[in-house]
Amino acid sequence: MPLLSAQNIAWSPPDSDALLFADVDFDVDAGERVVLEGPSGSGKSTLLRCLVGLEPRRSGTVRWRGEPVDAESMRRFRNRATYVQQRPSAISETVGENLAFAREMARQFAGDRALDEDGQHDLLERLGLGHIGMSRRFDDLSVGEQQRVCLVRALTGQPDMLLLDEPTSALDPERVEQIEDLLIAYVDDAPDRRAFVWVSHQPDQIERISTRVLDVSQWTQERR
């Protein structure tokens, strides 16, 4: 059974009937590293946001391990299939508070599997942020630093699926490959239960990270 199924999903902006995309239908199996590609404005970010219920769909169903995701199961789903948005944002003021909040959420949904403070620090170190001050304001970090803190936040619950919207867009090439290697290994270490869906439009990156590529423009509609 697939980890995630998107079935017949369509979306239009709240104030319009003009569909941006329709008939979106795909499965993601455990062990897969799927890239969502497509031209700018084709709807890659919006589709990810639809999958995790942050954009209201016009139609369609999202299934997690075969079960439809509804309002009741949404929080649990988001903790098993964790979304990392394109523009990093703070959930609390300081770096330390952001990480503590992630641990708190992860404890609720992932129990013993969740990373503790040491686990988060190991990860920060692997991402080149070993010395970052816990009292620094998240909003004062560079975007590249924020992206890496967001990745640590997302990995704290050790989710089965990562839904990643251009998570390396603000980083230098060396750091980009470090993060790619880390996330590839994350899936490949538990291919029977983990996968990612990663929005990217850089051909060299797509080549390095993907086992399958989905082009969103196959679902994009002519806009009136």
Ligand SMILES: Nc1ncnc2c1ncn2[C@@H]1O[C@H](COP(=O)(O)OP(=O)(O)OP(=O)(O)O)[C@@H](O)[C@H]1O
């Ligand atoms: N809430 C919204 N209301 C109105 N229009 C929206 C909304 N969200 C997205 N759009 C529009 O939908 C289109 C697709 O946006 P989206 O960010 O999903 O594209 P993308 O493929 O991720 O682009 P990029 O590669 O540039 O990040 C854009 O024209 C955008 O302006």
